[in-house]
Protein backbone atom coordinates (compact mmCIF):
# COMPACT_ATOMS: atom_id res chain seq x y z
CA UNK A 382 0.00 0.00 0.00
CA UNK A 383 0.97 3.64 -0.34
CA UNK A 384 0.86 5.17 3.13
CA UNK A 385 0.93 8.82 4.14
CA UNK A 386 2.53 8.96 7.57
CA UNK A 387 1.54 12.30 9.05
CA UNK A 388 3.98 13.12 11.83
CA UNK A 389 6.40 10.50 10.56
CA UNK A 390 9.46 12.48 11.69
CA UNK A 391 8.41 12.12 15.31
CA UNK A 392 9.16 9.48 17.90
CA UNK A 393 6.54 6.83 17.12
CA UNK A 394 6.04 7.76 13.45
CA UNK A 395 9.73 7.31 12.65
CA UNK A 396 9.62 3.75 14.00
CA UNK A 397 6.43 3.12 12.03
CA UNK A 398 8.00 4.23 8.74
CA UNK A 399 10.69 1.64 8.95
CA UNK A 400 8.29 -1.19 9.76
CA UNK A 401 6.02 -0.20 6.85
CA UNK A 402 9.03 -0.12 4.55
CA UNK A 403 10.20 -3.54 5.74
CA UNK A 404 6.75 -4.90 4.90
CA UNK A 405 6.89 -3.55 1.36
CA UNK A 406 4.68 -0.49 1.76
CA UNK A 407 5.56 2.84 0.16
CA UNK A 408 6.04 5.57 2.76
CA UNK A 409 5.40 9.29 2.29
CA UNK A 410 6.03 11.32 5.42
CA UNK A 411 4.32 14.67 6.02
CA UNK A 412 5.73 16.53 9.01
CA UNK A 413 6.12 20.20 9.90
CA UNK A 414 9.26 19.39 11.94
CA UNK A 415 7.92 21.37 14.88
CA UNK A 416 8.92 18.54 17.17
CA UNK A 417 10.14 15.93 14.68
CA UNK A 418 13.53 15.55 13.00
CA UNK A 419 14.33 15.10 9.34
CA UNK A 420 17.15 12.77 10.37
CA UNK A 421 14.62 10.49 12.08
CA UNK A 422 13.08 9.72 8.68
CA UNK A 423 15.18 6.77 7.55
CA UNK A 424 12.92 5.53 4.76
CA UNK A 425 10.49 7.03 2.29
CA UNK A 426 10.05 10.58 1.10
CA UNK A 427 9.83 13.45 3.59
CA UNK A 428 7.55 16.37 2.73
CA UNK A 429 7.85 19.28 5.14
CA UNK A 430 4.49 20.97 5.57
CA UNK A 431 1.32 21.34 7.61
CA UNK A 432 -1.42 18.72 7.80
CA UNK A 433 -3.89 21.63 7.88
CA UNK A 434 -2.64 22.77 4.45
CA UNK A 435 -5.54 21.42 2.42
CA UNK A 436 -3.99 22.07 -0.95
CA UNK A 437 -0.72 20.33 -0.03
CA UNK A 438 -2.39 17.35 1.64
CA UNK A 439 -4.93 16.81 -1.15
CA UNK A 440 -2.13 16.97 -3.68
CA UNK A 441 -0.06 14.41 -1.75
CA UNK A 442 -3.02 12.07 -1.33
CA UNK A 443 -3.77 12.21 -5.04
CA UNK A 444 -0.26 12.31 -6.55
CA UNK A 445 1.00 9.37 -4.49
CA UNK A 446 -2.23 7.38 -4.84
CA UNK A 447 -2.37 7.04 -1.07
CA UNK A 448 -4.32 4.03 0.19
CA UNK A 449 -4.28 4.89 3.88
CA UNK A 450 -3.15 7.58 6.29
CA UNK A 451 -1.40 7.08 9.62
CA UNK A 452 -1.81 10.11 11.83
CA UNK A 453 0.87 10.71 14.48
CA UNK A 454 1.08 14.50 14.26
CA UNK A 455 -0.32 15.65 17.57
CA UNK A 456 0.68 17.39 20.74
CA UNK A 457 0.82 14.76 23.45
CA UNK A 458 1.86 16.24 26.77
CA UNK A 459 -0.66 16.11 29.58
CA UNK A 460 0.84 18.97 31.62
CA UNK A 461 1.28 21.24 28.61
CA UNK A 462 -2.30 20.59 27.53
CA UNK A 463 -3.52 21.89 30.89
CA UNK A 464 -1.35 25.02 30.60
CA UNK A 465 -1.91 25.64 26.88
CA UNK A 466 -5.25 24.13 25.84
CA UNK A 467 -5.54 26.39 22.77
CA UNK A 468 -2.49 24.71 21.23
CA UNK A 469 -4.11 21.30 21.80
CA UNK A 470 -7.51 22.22 20.42
CA UNK A 471 -5.85 23.74 17.40
CA UNK A 472 -3.37 20.98 16.54
CA UNK A 473 -5.23 17.94 17.76
CA UNK A 474 -8.73 18.91 16.70
CA UNK A 475 -8.79 21.67 14.07
CA UNK A 476 -5.79 20.42 12.09
CA UNK A 477 -6.88 16.79 12.44
CA UNK A 478 -10.37 17.58 11.12
CA UNK A 479 -8.71 19.38 8.22
CA UNK A 480 -6.75 16.20 7.49
CA UNK A 481 -9.98 14.16 7.53
CA UNK A 482 -11.59 16.67 5.19
CA UNK A 483 -8.67 16.44 2.75
CA UNK A 484 -9.06 12.67 2.86
CA UNK A 485 -12.81 12.89 2.25
CA UNK A 486 -12.35 15.18 -0.75
CA UNK A 487 -9.78 12.87 -2.34
CA UNK A 488 -11.65 9.68 -1.47
CA UNK A 489 -8.90 8.30 0.80
CA UNK A 490 -10.92 6.68 3.54
CA UNK A 491 -8.64 4.54 5.65
CA UNK A 492 -6.86 5.96 8.66
CA UNK A 493 -4.95 4.68 11.67
CA UNK A 494 -5.30 7.24 14.43
CA UNK A 495 -3.07 7.62 17.50
CA UNK A 496 -5.43 7.82 20.42
CA UNK A 497 -4.57 7.50 24.06
CA UNK A 498 -5.43 5.98 27.41
CA UNK A 499 -5.81 9.62 28.53
CA UNK A 500 -9.29 9.46 26.95
CA UNK A 501 -10.37 7.35 29.96
CA UNK A 502 -9.52 9.99 32.56
CA UNK A 503 -9.48 8.43 36.02
CA UNK A 504 -10.77 4.93 35.35
CA UNK A 505 -13.18 3.15 37.64
CA UNK A 506 -11.58 -0.20 36.92
CA UNK A 507 -7.89 -0.99 36.40
CA UNK A 508 -6.71 -2.75 34.22
CA UNK A 509 -8.64 -0.58 31.80
CA UNK A 510 -10.69 -2.25 29.08
CA UNK A 511 -12.29 -0.49 26.13
CA UNK A 512 -15.64 -0.75 27.94
CA UNK A 513 -14.40 1.80 30.50
CA UNK A 514 -16.17 5.17 30.32
CA UNK A 515 -14.16 7.76 28.42
CA UNK A 516 -14.13 10.83 30.67
CA UNK A 517 -10.82 12.65 30.13
CA UNK A 518 -9.38 14.78 32.94
CA UNK A 519 -7.09 16.90 30.77
CA UNK A 520 -7.38 18.73 27.43
CA UNK A 521 -4.99 16.28 25.75
CA UNK A 522 -7.30 13.34 26.42
CA UNK A 523 -10.34 15.35 25.47
CA UNK A 524 -8.94 16.44 22.09
CA UNK A 525 -8.13 12.83 21.24
CA UNK A 526 -11.62 11.75 22.21
CA UNK A 527 -13.12 14.39 19.92
CA UNK A 528 -11.30 12.86 16.94
CA UNK A 529 -12.26 9.32 17.94
CA UNK A 530 -15.85 10.50 17.87
CA UNK A 531 -15.39 12.31 14.56
CA UNK A 532 -13.96 9.12 13.06
CA UNK A 533 -16.95 7.13 14.27
CA UNK A 534 -19.25 9.65 12.59
CA UNK A 535 -17.14 9.74 9.40
CA UNK A 536 -17.22 5.94 9.23
CA UNK A 537 -20.99 5.97 9.55
CA UNK A 538 -21.75 8.85 7.18
CA UNK A 539 -18.88 8.80 4.70
CA UNK A 540 -17.81 5.14 4.75
CA UNK A 541 -14.43 5.83 6.37
CA UNK A 542 -12.59 2.87 7.89
CA UNK A 543 -10.40 3.52 10.90
CA UNK A 544 -8.43 2.17 13.79
CA UNK A 545 -8.16 4.33 16.91
CA UNK A 546 -5.30 2.93 18.93
CA UNK A 547 -5.33 3.96 22.56
CA UNK A 548 -1.70 3.94 23.56
CA UNK A 549 -0.54 3.65 27.09
CA UNK A 550 3.02 5.00 27.68
CA UNK A 551 5.26 4.70 24.60
CA UNK A 552 8.87 4.00 25.56
CA UNK A 553 12.18 2.58 24.30
CA UNK A 554 14.06 2.91 21.03
CA UNK A 555 14.86 0.83 17.94
CA UNK A 556 17.12 -2.10 18.75
CA UNK A 557 19.62 -1.13 16.05
CA UNK A 558 20.01 2.24 17.77
CA UNK A 559 19.19 4.25 14.65
CA UNK A 560 16.18 6.10 16.02
CA UNK A 561 14.83 6.89 19.47
CA UNK A 562 13.16 9.47 21.65
CA UNK A 563 14.22 13.12 21.40
CA UNK A 564 11.96 15.85 22.77
CA UNK A 565 12.98 19.40 23.47
CA UNK A 566 12.33 20.15 26.25
CA UNK A 567 12.08 16.55 27.45
CA UNK A 568 9.18 15.85 29.78
CA UNK A 569 8.85 12.06 29.77
CA UNK A 570 9.91 9.97 32.69
CA UNK A 571 12.34 7.44 31.19
CA UNK A 572 14.37 9.88 29.03
CA UNK A 573 14.64 12.31 31.95
CA UNK A 574 15.87 9.60 34.32
CA UNK A 575 18.41 8.51 31.71
CA UNK A 576 19.55 12.12 31.30
CA UNK A 577 20.31 12.10 35.02
CA UNK A 578 22.36 8.93 34.47
CA UNK A 579 24.23 10.71 31.68
CA UNK A 580 25.03 13.64 33.98
CA UNK A 581 22.86 16.03 31.95
CA UNK A 582 20.51 16.68 34.86
CA UNK A 583 21.12 16.67 38.54
CA UNK A 584 18.07 14.70 39.65
CA UNK A 585 14.69 13.29 38.67
CA UNK A 586 11.76 15.02 40.24
CA UNK A 587 9.02 12.56 41.25
CA UNK A 588 5.67 14.17 40.66
CA UNK A 589 4.07 13.43 43.99
CA UNK A 590 4.50 10.58 46.48
CA UNK A 591 1.04 10.86 48.00
CA UNK A 592 -0.88 8.89 45.39
CA UNK A 593 -3.20 6.01 46.31
CA UNK A 594 -0.75 3.36 45.01
CA UNK A 595 1.45 0.84 46.90
CA UNK A 596 4.61 3.00 46.84
CA UNK A 597 2.63 6.27 46.62
CA UNK A 598 3.90 7.18 43.12
CA UNK A 599 1.94 7.04 39.85
CA UNK A 600 1.64 3.78 37.95
CA UNK A 601 1.83 3.57 34.15
CA UNK A 602 1.95 0.81 31.53
CA UNK A 603 5.08 1.29 29.40
CA UNK A 604 4.84 -0.12 25.89
CA UNK A 605 7.82 -0.46 23.56
CA UNK A 606 7.66 1.75 20.48
CA UNK A 607 8.37 -1.21 18.15
CA UNK A 608 5.45 -3.11 19.69
CA UNK A 609 3.25 -0.08 19.07
CA UNK A 610 4.35 -0.01 15.43
CA UNK A 611 3.58 -3.70 15.03
CA UNK A 612 0.06 -3.07 16.33
CA UNK A 613 -0.42 -0.26 13.80
CA UNK A 614 0.59 -2.55 10.99
CA UNK A 615 -1.82 -5.23 12.18
CA UNK A 616 -4.58 -2.60 12.43
CA UNK A 617 -3.85 -1.23 8.96
CA UNK A 618 -4.32 -4.68 7.47
CA UNK A 619 -7.68 -5.13 9.22
CA UNK A 620 -9.37 -1.80 8.51
CA UNK A 621 -12.70 -2.15 6.70
CA UNK A 622 -14.61 0.75 5.19
CA UNK A 623 -17.61 1.81 7.22
CA UNK A 624 -16.16 0.33 10.41
CA UNK A 625 -13.88 1.38 13.23
CA UNK A 626 -11.54 -0.57 15.47
CA UNK A 627 -10.91 0.95 18.91
CA UNK A 628 -8.33 -0.85 20.99
CA UNK A 629 -5.96 -0.36 23.89
CA UNK A 630 -2.25 -0.93 23.35
CA UNK A 631 -0.35 -1.73 26.50
CA UNK A 632 1.60 -4.55 28.13
CA UNK A 633 -0.98 -5.08 30.91
CA UNK A 634 1.78 -4.51 33.51
CA UNK A 635 2.01 -1.36 35.56
CA UNK A 636 5.19 0.16 36.96
CA UNK A 637 5.34 2.97 39.48
CA UNK A 638 7.60 5.99 38.98
CA UNK A 639 9.88 4.57 41.68
CA UNK A 640 10.00 1.17 39.96
CA UNK A 641 10.94 2.84 36.66
CA UNK A 642 13.74 4.77 38.38
CA UNK A 643 14.95 1.51 40.00
CA UNK A 644 15.00 -0.22 36.57
CA UNK A 645 17.01 2.69 35.17
CA UNK A 646 19.51 2.40 38.02
CA UNK A 647 19.88 -1.31 37.32
CA UNK A 648 20.31 -0.88 33.56
CA UNK A 649 22.72 2.07 33.73
CA UNK A 650 24.62 1.10 36.86
CA UNK A 651 24.35 4.76 37.89
CA UNK A 652 23.27 6.20 41.18
CA UNK A 653 20.33 8.33 40.03
CA UNK A 654 19.33 11.09 42.44
CA UNK A 655 15.60 11.54 43.03
CA UNK A 656 13.72 14.40 44.62
CA UNK A 657 10.03 14.35 45.48
CA UNK A 658 8.13 17.30 44.03
CA UNK A 659 4.46 18.25 43.80
CA UNK A 660 1.90 16.35 41.74
CA UNK A 661 1.63 17.33 38.07
CA UNK A 662 -1.81 18.70 37.14
CA UNK A 663 -3.82 16.32 34.97
CA UNK A 664 -2.07 13.09 36.06
CA UNK A 665 -4.31 10.13 36.94
CA UNK A 666 -2.84 7.83 39.63
CA UNK A 667 -2.85 4.53 37.72
CA UNK A 668 -3.18 3.65 34.04
CA UNK A 669 -2.69 0.02 33.07
CA UNK A 670 -4.19 -1.63 30.00
CA UNK A 671 -6.38 -4.61 29.61
CA UNK A 672 -5.17 -5.46 26.09
CA UNK A 673 -7.27 -8.56 25.45
CA UNK A 674 -9.19 -6.85 22.66
CA UNK A 675 -5.95 -6.07 20.79
CA UNK A 676 -5.02 -9.75 21.08
CA UNK A 677 -8.39 -10.83 19.72
CA UNK A 678 -8.99 -8.20 17.06
CA UNK A 679 -5.43 -7.54 15.87
CA UNK A 680 -3.77 -10.82 16.82
CA UNK A 681 -1.21 -8.59 18.53
CA UNK A 682 0.93 -9.46 21.52
CA UNK A 683 3.74 -7.16 22.66
CA UNK A 684 7.23 -8.66 22.61
CA UNK A 685 8.44 -6.48 25.46
CA UNK A 686 6.53 -7.31 28.64
CA UNK A 687 8.86 -5.92 31.30
CA UNK A 688 10.30 -2.51 31.97
CA UNK A 689 14.00 -3.48 32.09
CA UNK A 690 14.45 -4.57 28.45
CA UNK A 691 12.48 -1.49 27.36
CA UNK A 692 14.79 0.76 29.37
CA UNK A 693 17.82 -1.08 27.90
CA UNK A 694 16.83 -0.05 24.36
CA UNK A 695 16.24 3.54 25.54
CA UNK A 696 19.58 3.59 27.34
CA UNK A 697 21.46 2.37 24.24
CA UNK A 698 19.89 5.19 22.25
CA UNK A 699 20.45 7.96 24.79
CA UNK A 700 23.99 6.98 25.56
CA UNK A 701 24.96 6.79 21.87
CA UNK A 702 22.99 9.98 21.04
CA UNK A 703 23.47 12.13 24.14
CA UNK A 704 22.24 15.22 22.31
CA UNK A 705 19.54 13.40 20.34
CA UNK A 706 19.34 13.96 16.62
CA UNK A 707 21.33 17.17 16.94
CA UNK A 708 20.26 18.91 13.80
CA UNK A 709 17.50 18.70 11.21
CA UNK A 710 19.43 17.09 8.43
CA UNK A 711 19.01 13.66 6.88
CA UNK A 712 22.01 11.57 7.90
Ligand code: UDP
Pocket residue numbers: 459550568569570571573585586587588589599600601638661664
Ligand atom coordinates in the same frame (compact mmCIF):
# COMPACT_ATOMS: atom_id res chain seq x y z
N1 UDP B 1 6.87 11.72 35.97
C1 UDP B 1 7.62 12.12 37.08
N2 UDP B 1 8.67 12.98 36.85
C2 UDP B 1 8.98 13.46 35.62
C3 UDP B 1 8.22 13.04 34.52
C4 UDP B 1 7.17 12.18 34.73
O1 UDP B 1 7.35 11.72 38.20
O2 UDP B 1 9.93 14.26 35.52
C5 UDP B 1 5.74 10.80 36.17
C6 UDP B 1 4.39 11.32 35.70
O3 UDP B 1 3.71 11.98 36.75
C7 UDP B 1 3.67 10.03 35.28
C8 UDP B 1 4.80 9.11 34.82
O4 UDP B 1 6.01 9.67 35.35
O5 UDP B 1 3.08 9.42 36.40
C9 UDP B 1 4.93 9.07 33.29
O6 UDP B 1 4.94 10.42 32.83
P1 UDP B 1 5.29 10.76 31.31
O7 UDP B 1 5.34 12.25 31.23
O8 UDP B 1 6.49 10.01 30.89
O9 UDP B 1 4.07 10.18 30.50
P2 UDP B 1 2.47 10.42 30.63
O10 UDP B 1 1.98 9.41 31.63
O11 UDP B 1 2.24 11.83 31.04
O12 UDP B 1 1.97 10.15 29.26
